[in-house]
Ligand code: ATP
């Protein structure tokens with residue numbers, strides 16, 4: 001039976017949700033599908049007298065017959081007690097304290113059951129004379145949870161989780177599955193529902209809006225009407241999330257094989273616009289301009305690479321996403337600002353990457369690669385003499401060439417011809433490449449087509465294509 005959304009409203013001091021226990025014989029999870037390391041941790045906790053459950057994506061994905069990305073464990077042991085139990089344990093996180101059990105490169109995450117926050121723990125401007133704020137938990141006046149280290153029972157823990165399908169627990173003590181909030185029937189019906197009042201839950205943690213999109217596409221589930229309704233209005237709350245956390249979400253959204261689906265759904269809800277506000281001047285209501293087709297092509301290309309187990313880097317995606325804006329900035333700086341092309345490229349690249357850090361922050365080491373991919377776009381047209389051979393051995397050639405292929409696909413014309421030339425060049429035996437390079441006519445770099453002519457400067461006699 002489906003629940004009516006209004007009945008799920010969570011009282012502030014709720015004792016949590018009631019579990020339904022599904023015995024080993026009545027569900028499909030087998031220990032053979034759980035990683036050895038996760039099992040080791042579960043058994044050790046259990047043997048020491050603690051409760052130990054597999055929870056979240058691991059249980060959900062196993063029940064769906066998918067291969068879980070990782071196995072998360074929860075327990076009634078505090079992080080310190082977990083620490084005492086495992087030699088290979090590290091305590092991490094301030095906002096959300098966790099134990100990491102390390103097995104070489106494999107990390108098993110162990111969380112202590114989360115409890116409820118007291119209402120007076122809001123971090124409002126004028127509650128100075130109320131009870132002193134607890135060290136364990138903290139809220140922003142908007143309702144956002146800033147620190148979350150109040151421990152509780154499994155019933156409370158379930159209520160604190162985001163979606164009903166994520167509140168399924170596998171008990172190592174008797175191999176049963178504990179269901180809260182109808183998670184199992186939602187899973188069977190492929191229905192993605194939030195636990196509690198969606199608007200409240202999104203305000204507590206706006207990242208849940210991104211998770212709603214991600215799980216819809218990844219699990220091929222339908223987001224419930226109630227969970228979908230408040231998103232467009234609450235999307236700007238993503239502005240409160242630290243840019244480094246949004247980068248983690250960016251990777252999960254766009255580097256795990258469902259980038260195109262996520263991009264489209266995020267745009268529908270106005271969430272993409274929050275992640276990449278720099279792109280707002282480029283986005284059109286229909287979403288099918290040349291620039292937007294290029295962005296989609298980059299996401300489709302990434303999805304294909306993930307499927308084929310090819311290497312991907314966030315630098316490539318950032319380079320693609322910001323490329324249409326880069327073009328505009330360069331044009332402004334050269335025409336209105338009077339800068340020479342090289343300087344304009346430099347200034348525009350730095351400005352864009354700096355501005356982007358305010359929403360989704362790309363780690364610095366990737367920023368350098370983005371700049372190189374961009375710079376190479378203006379070098380690849382210049383192939384004559386020894387230049388082509390030099391470009392080919394540039395460490396960034398591969399990424400820059402893939403980028404050019406994508407541009408060619410969308411722009412056609414000279415760009416497509418150039419991409420094709422580079423394909424031929426690489427397929428030509430090395431001893432014949434010199435000949436190809438000798439025949440190449442160096443086209444001007446796309447954005448350097450300035451209307452102004454320098455006095456006394458040489459005019460290229462290469463055919464120019466219109467803007
Ligand atoms: P996957 O790992 O496949 O991306 P997951 O559901 O395991 O999906 P994680 O981010 O690993 O996602 O989180 C593990 C579990 O922790 C979730 O299933 C959910 O129960 C809970 N959880 C994670 N993030 C939140 C959040 N922002 N709000 C509430 N619960 C959350």
Ligand code: MG
Nearest residue numbers: 056057070072
């Ligand atoms: Mg997980």
